[in-house]
Amino acid sequence: VEVSGGTVAKLATIRDVAALAGVSIATVSNLLNDTKHISPVTRAKVEQALIDLHFIPNSASRIMRGSRNTVIGFIALDAPDPFFVNVARGIEDVAREAGCVLVLGTTDGQVEREKQYVEALASMRVLGAVIAPAYTGGDERHLDRLRLSGAAIVLLGAYESEYVACGISGDDVRGGQLAVEHLISLGHTSIVCVGGPGGERQIKDRFAGAALAMEQAGLDPGSLGRLDAAGVSIAERADVGARIAELPDRPTAIFCASDTLALAAAGTFSRLGIKVPDDIAIVGYNNIDQTALAPVPLSTVALPQYEIGQAAARMLFSEAEPDHVHSHTVFEPELVVRESTVGRT
Amino acid sequence: VEVSGGTVAKLATIRDVAALAGVSIATVSNLLNDTKHISPVTRAKVEQALIDLHFIPNSASRIMRGSRNTVIGFIALDAPDPFFVNVARGIEDVAREAGCVLVLGTTDGQVEREKQYVEALASMRVLGAVIAPAYTGGDERHLDRLRLSGAAIVLLGAYESEYVACGISGDDVRGGQLAVEHLISLGHTSIVCVGGPGGERQIKDRFAGAALAMEQAGLDPGSLGRLDAAGVSIAERADVGARIAELPDRPTAIFCASDTLALAAAGTFSRLGIKVPDDIAIVGYNNIDQTALAPVPLSTVALPQYEIGQAAARMLFSEAEPDHVHSHTVFEPELVVRESTVGRT
């Protein structure tokens, strides 16, 4: 066996190893999988042959025998968002402990891409997948196919009833309510909600929570403004800040559906000389690490991202167990108050 | 075929499909792979059977037949760093176009984790892997095994000569030189270099370039300070800023080996009331998106991250071609001057 110019001589199989060691292939397999006791003499011979032949197991043949691929998938809406990066780390860490690798797919909210990845995962016979679904209007046939392939599915941020699967979400209505209650308690009544593409479901709920807070405070929910970023790029997000600055009736506060949006807007305000929170207060969502370290630390609704990733991965592994019952975990959001709403204290 | 309680009835195989359609398995295979012409009548029958039986191909059996897995790996040093996130996006986009999925592994610079991932990729018979190697002191036997498995390898940020493989890197000495030349040209002579764990190789080179710039300006390279973050977390990075602030002879400028480090330090300075660039000038490295949008936009040495990812993936696919010769691409860094060194202009 040797490497040369990128081509590879035929890889050794357990058959080759067995031949060199003078044993049967069953013995090699048993040693590799620790399924039976092997006499020390035999073991030594086989292990030497394994090394001499540079044996590399072929996981495909294992899978063919019916065991599942030690792979889990994560289909995220928006890779660059630190929220998903942190979730991915949580998933990866749990997966690694379980001896699995992570296949990462980003959809940017496009259903077609989601379908492509789901199909790939299904034919790979992955153990399961954590999926932040693009909004499909209820057409989840592609997920059925993945399920059919034997994969466990954990949905991120979908409603419990929507698709029969395990799931994890935050109470987004409550989160939006917390954010806007906080702003109202500081005396703000002119508030704009800032959204963007991706995660339509969550955004809708968060702003519904915002409206609820207005109502409960005796304010007109209809007076809540609404603005959306054109895309997921940092520049498009920052542009929202500029658009808010130009608004004829500039609001005294904004509630952003994500921290990335909020931080981009804050950066724009700062460059335009608009003071946060004196000229405009900002509340974000997610509590990504950057919020605490921003020049004006950002008030935000906190979600435990890394833990959500871990929980999703654990749910996934538990789903593989025989007597599993689907469950749905709802994380309670928490308001984190920092200077972007209350100033230096 | 039906889903129930997480268990799965036996999946249909092409044999089942063939039986239902009343054709041979070869015909089904040919239709699936578009390898031969199929008469319209036969096609219709088979396609109906495919649907009726919810057929999902088993990629494992394909791989067993000798074709490679349509998977490429990316082994990154530090997942949360937007630098790697952007590289990953570049890789993913090229991979997806080629019909491949991405396996993402993060090592945090630990060789053991790198080995674990490399072994997993090898037994998966992946097409190839893009690897930002943890520093191993020249022990690259695990990479040999991956190579041996038939995978193409593209190294990120390793020296050309170090390991015989395709590779991509930036000219880090030049980058460091650009950064510090810029600071010197602004009159700074008291400069501290800020590093951290991960990417030792690159950091060493960048600071060697810094020393070179000092020397060429007739300054003592030995007077360059050096400080390192304790870990990769945002808090540990931000702490460096506090340590610099407390320095008895506070430098008038710092050169950070990455933008994440620089932005964390800038945030800390801002909260401590230290003005950038008046009290202290900052140059970062990589030019991640956040630099342009920071409240004080960050001067930095730019690397085209997304393009590096794309280039790495393309290199990987070209390596799979028969008459391939290893190549190494060096990206030239470019200085981007923003307000963190020259102030508002």
Add this chain to the structure above:
DNA sequence: TTGAAAGCGCTAACAA
């Protein structure tokens, strides 16, 4: 403790 042999689902060479 070890071995022989039957497949897992699919592709491809060959035959019809």
Add this chain to the structure above:
DNA sequence: TTGTTAGCGCTTTCAA
């Protein structure tokens, strides 16, 4: 245009 058949590398009975 379609079919038959021999494996790919491995795990897993069952037998020795």
